[in-house]
Amino acid sequence: MTSEIILQAVISGLLMGLIYALIAAGLSLIFGLMEIVNFAHGEHLMLSMFSSFWLWTLLGLDPIFSIPITIAILAVSGILTHYFLIRYILKAKMLVQICATFGLSIFIRSFAQFLWTPDFRNVKDPILSGRIEIGNIFIGQPQLYASLICLVAFFLLYLFVNKTETGLALQATAQDRQAAEILGIPSDKMFALGWAIGLGCVAVAGVMLSNYFFIFPDVGVNFALFAFVVVALGGFGSIIGCLYAGIIIGLVESVGGLLIDPSFKLLYVFALYLAVVIWKPQGMFGRY
Numbered sequence: 001m002t003s004e005i006i007l008q009a010v011i012s013g014l015l016m017g018l019i020y021a022l023i024a025a026g027l028s029l030i031f032g033l034m035e036i037v038n039f040a041h042g043e044h045l046m047l048s049m050f051s052s053f054w055l056w057t058l059l060g061l062d063p064i065f066s067i068p069i070t071i072a073i074l075a076v077s078g079i080l081t082h083y084f085l086i087r088y089i090l091k092a093k094m095l096v097q098i099c100a101t102f103g104l105s106i107f108i109r110s111f112a113q114f115l116w117t118p119d120f121r122n123v124k125d126p127i128l129s130g131r132i133e134i135g136n137i138f139i140g141q142p143q144l145y146a147s148l149i150c151l152v153a154f155f156l157l158y159l160f161v162n163k164t165e166t167g168l169a170l171q172a173t174a175q176d177r178q179a180a181e182i183l184g185i186p187s188d189k190m191f192a193l194g195w196a197i198g199l200g201c202v203a204v205a206g207v208m209l210s211n212y213f214f215i216f217p218d219v220g221v222n223f224a225l226f227a228f229v230v231v232a233l234g235g236f237g238s239i240i241g242c243l244y245a246g247i248i249i250g251l252v253e254s255v256g257g258l259l260i261d262p263s264f265k266l267l268y269v270f271a272l273y274l275a276v277v278i279w280k281p282q283g284m285f286g287r288y
Contacts, residue, residue, distance in 0.1 A: 004136040009258040010251065011139060015147040017250020019205050022150040023223055024230035024242040025157055026201030032237030033174045033194040036086060036097050040105035042224025044199050046112060048074055048206025049215045053121055062127045067149075067207050074203035078195035086195070087188065112217040120214040128211050146208035153204045157197070158239055170194060174237070226253075229273045235283030244284065248272075 027041045038044075048070050055066040081104070089100050128142045161167040172180040173190040181187050205223075213219065230249050234241025252272055257265030276283065 006255070006258065008137055009254045011137065012143070013251035013254030014247060015139075015143045015250070016254065017247035018147040018150050018154070018243075019209065019246075020223075020226050020230050020249055021243045021246025022154050022157075022201050023205045024227040024234065024246055025154055025239050026198035027227050028231045028234070028237060028239060028242050029157075029161070029201070030194055030198040031231070032239075033170060034086070034090065034191055036090070037101065038198070039098065039101040039224075040081075040108055041202065041227055042220030042222075043105045043108035043112075044074060044077065044220070045202045045206045045209075045223050046215075046217060046220035047077070047108065048203040049210045049213070049219060050112065050116065051203075052207040052210040053123060053215050056123050056126075063123055063207050063210050064127055064145075067204060070207050071200045071203040074199040074206075075196035078197075078199035079192045081199075082192040082195045086191070090191075109217050109220075116217065118217055120216045122214050123210055126211045140212065142208075142212040146205075146211060149208055150205055153201065154243060157201060160197075161239060166193070226269070229269055231283075232273055233276050233283055235285040238283065238285035241283060241285035 023041070023045060027038060030036065030038050051070045051073050052063045052066050055061040055069060056063060061069075085100060085104065089097050092100075126142065128145050130141050132139045132141060132144065161170060169180070169185045170190055170193065172183070172185055173187050177187045180190070209223075226249060230242055230245045233248065234243070234245030249269055249272070252268050253265050256268035260268070
């Protein structure tokens with residue numbers, strides 16, 4: 001095994017890790033704000049990929065240009081999810097909350113299979129295609145630009161949450177809802193905004209993944225599993241923790257699969273997850 005092969009695996013893991021980080025950031029934001037786990041997160045990713053596909057199929061709009069539209073669609077979906085489901089289970093027991101979001105995931109996936117069948121689809125000849133060669137190292141342009149755009153979106157999210165008044169209001173609501181309401185911060189609107197932003201993050205990742213991933217109703221399942229592992233490793237409620245954890249998970253998946261056995265790469269990821277849960281349940285930067 002040459003150093004070029006190992007370097008290739010490291011680069012692939014790093015690029016994939018940045019996408020995991022953005023997907024997990026949306027999940028972590030929702031949990032940190034409301035302490036509700038969105039088990040339909042993977043299905044929302046799937047919807048964003050189908051949105052990108054149908055905009056390309058029906059309107060000829062390349063995925064890179066469909067990002068704003070897909071963000072708007074998923075943001076509206078997040079707001080509707082909050083007002084028609086989540087607001088009614090905020091004070092319910094955790095088991096009720098889990099069943100509600102898990103039921104939502106099953107409904108979305110089943111409805112997608114009914115509408116679009118389980119067939120695999122893909123965007124043909126997107127603008128982002130081809131690869132970059134650096135010596136014996138090959139980097140796919142769709143993977144490279146997807147990772148860079150996800151990284152930019154991640155830092156825009158971080159700046160919004162930490163440097164704007166609305167972002168600080170979100171943090172205040174997450175820390176103490178009643179105190180925030182006394183200060184005039186409408187918690188219900190903050191929760192709806194949190195869902196809109198969280199699913200907006202998923203929208204960016206989904207659109208970029210549609211450039212080189214097959215699109216089908218179950219596509220979000222594995223990404224959701226990785227997102228949960230990333231959030232657990234980085235810490236529930238920590239956005240910056242998702243960045244570090246996403247990169248770590250991407251590297252473990254890629255390099256572990258290369259050095260040992262590719263068929264067991266998921267085993268390495270979940271073994272790391274179990275180790276973190278046992279050693280440090282709150283994660284690297286978690287508040288819970």
